[in-house]
Amino acid sequence: AQSVTQPDIHITVSEGASLELRCNYSYGATPYLFWYVQSPGQGLQLLLKYFSGDTLVQGIKGFEAEFKRSQSSFNLRKPSVHWSDAAEYFCAVGAGGGSNYKLTFGKGTLLTVNP
Amino acid sequence: GAGVSQTPSNKVTEKGKYVELRCDPISGHTALYWYRQSLGQGPEFLIYFQGTGAADDSGLPNDRFFAVRPEGSVSTLKIQRTERGDSAVYLCASSKREDADTQYFGPGTRLTVL
Numbered sequence: 674a675q676s677v678t679q680p681d682i683h684i685t686v687s688e689g690a691s692l693e694l695r696c697n698y699s700y701g702a703t704p705y706l707f708w709y710v711q712s713p714g715q716g717l718q719l720l721l722k723y724f725s726g727d728t729l730v731q732g733i734k735g736f737e738a739e740f741k742r743s744q745s746s747f748n749l750r751k752p753s754v755h756w757s758d759a760a761e762y763f764c765a766v767g768a769g770g771g772s773n774y775k776l777t778f779g780k781g782t783l784l785t786v787n788p
Numbered sequence: 789g790a791g792v793s794q795t796p797s798n799k800v801t802e803k804g805k806y807v808e809l810r811c812d813p814i815s816g817h818t819a820l821y822w823y824r825q826s827l828g829q830g831p832e833f834l835i836y837f838q839g840t841g842a843a844d845d846s847g848l849p850n851d852r853f854f855a856v857r858p859e860g861s862v863s864t865l866k867i868q869r870t871e872r873g874d875s876a877v878y879l880c881a882s883s884k885r886e887d888a889d890t891q892y893f894g895p896g897t898r899l900t901v902l
Contacts, residue, residue, distance in 0.1 A: 677830075705889065716792065716893035717831070717879070724889070763830050767889070774821065774888055775844065778830025 675700045675766045679779035686754050687787045694749040694782050696738075696764030705767030706747045707776065708738055712760040720762075723747065734758070759786040790814065792894035794880050800900045801870055809865040809897045813882030820863050821891060822855055823879040831879055837863060838885075870901045 676699040686692055698704055705724050709717040721732025728740040738749045747764060761781045767773030793812040801807050813820050819838050823831035833847040837857045845855070852870075857863040867874055877898050881891040 709893075714895060716895045717881075718893070719890055722889060765830070772844065774819065774836055774883070774891070775833045775847070776823075776831070776891070777833070780828065780830050 675704070675768060675777050677764050677766050677777055677779035679762075679764055679782050681782045682780070683783045683785070685785040685787060688756050689753050692749075692751045692754045692758070692784070694762050694764075694784070696747045696749065696779060697745050698747060698764070698766045699745065700766055700769065702769060703742075704747075705769070705773040706738075706740060707765040707767070708732065708736070708747070708749050709763045709765060709778075710734075710760045711763060711781070717763065720749070754784075754786055756786045756788065759784055792880055792882055792892055794878075794894040794897050796897060797895065798898045798900075800902065802902050803870060803872060805870050805901075807867050807870055807899065809867075809878050809899070811863045811865070811880030811882075811894060813861065813863070813880070814892055816884065817882035817892070818860070818885045819883045819888055820857060821881040821883075822863070822865050823881065825877045825879055825896070827876070834865075867899075870899075872901050875899055875901045 678697045707722045708720040711717045723730045763781045765776040765778045768775035795810045822834040825831045836844040840860045852868045855865045877896040879896045881893045883891045
């Protein structure tokens with residue numbers, strides 16, 4: 674079965690600094706991969722997704738992610754973090770085999786942004 | 789337009805009671821999903837509706853959990869004989885038929901079982 678590991682439970686960065694959130698997945702074929710952000714009191718919002726093609730994916734709010742099959746990774750990056758980016762970030766993988774709607778999420782990485 | 793709405797936002801109940809959680813998807817979205825998010829965990833898939841029928845209920849933990857979507861729009865998640873371990877945030881999401889991989893999530897219902 675597919676699984677997702679987010680090794681960092683909590684990350685703190687300074688405003689304006691670059692950001693990389695790690696995600697490793699376990700899946701047999703080419704995975705459907707997603708990054709979501711969850712702000713307090715709000716629903717999960719899709720930042721970006723990868724199915725195939727170019728391994729560098731651009732998303733909303735200035736985020737990007739790179740799919741690396743050799744490392745089973747799909748890390749999320751942003752060149753300059755804003756205070757409003759403070760939230761919890763979840764990486765997810767679709768179940769595959771026509772069931773990509775069935776998302777398996779990692780445990781999340783909480784991002785704190787210092788002024 | 790309006791997003792996915794869920795009611796109530798908070799529900800406190802006693803062990804053994806029955807609860808219903810409601811989800812109003814985005815208008816025109818044919819697919820609807822329920823997830824459960826326990827403290828410190830990512831969301832966990834429960835059930836998927838395409839229209840009125842449950843296309844995949846493989847994530848429901850046991851037969852105390854049941855969900856319906858009688859008219860293909862609003863859905864209700866029903867939990868019988870609640871247990872303390874059912875305490876979690878229950879999330880609903882919906883998606884368009886032509887873009888099924890993009891799920892739009894509601895704010896969730898926080899269920900506390902005392």
